[in-house]
Amino acid sequence: MGISSETSDLLANRKKSFLIPSPFEDEKVLRTRQCTQEGVRAGTKAAVVACVASAVPTLVAVRKIPWAKANLNYTAQALIISGASIAAYFITADKTILECARKNTHYKSGYK
Numbered sequence: 001m002g003i004s005s006e007t008s009d010l011l012a013n014r015k016k017s018f019l020i021p022s023p024f025e026d027e028k029v030l031r032t033r034q035c036t037q038e039g040v041r042a043g044t045k046a047a048v049v050a051c052v053a054s055a056v057p058t059l060v061a062v063r064k065i066p067w068a069k070a071n072l073n074y075t076a077q078a079l080i081i082s083g084a085s086i087a088a089y090f091i092t093a094d095k096t097i098l099e100c101a102r103k104n105t106h107y108k109s110g111y112k
Helices: 003-017 025-064 066-071 074-109
Strands: none
Touching: 025 066, 025 074
């Protein structure tokens, strides 16, 4: 009870024929992919730094501070470290992608 493969191919080809490709479309897609790649790289670097920056004090505190030793089990330690890393990744990646998109908008409009 579904759409046959012939019908779905016909609909897909019909839908594609209505689109008029822009000569700048490939350029936009390339710039978008570059922005995404740049965001992933920057986010990964920030996550590594945040991981180290949060792991060292957390692990030292668990061994030296009596309250932390009594109340922070392995799961809590992992959540503290991974939470900082995840937040750093997404914040940095988002900022980088938005900055790159802003540059592309200025590039497109002729501003520099």
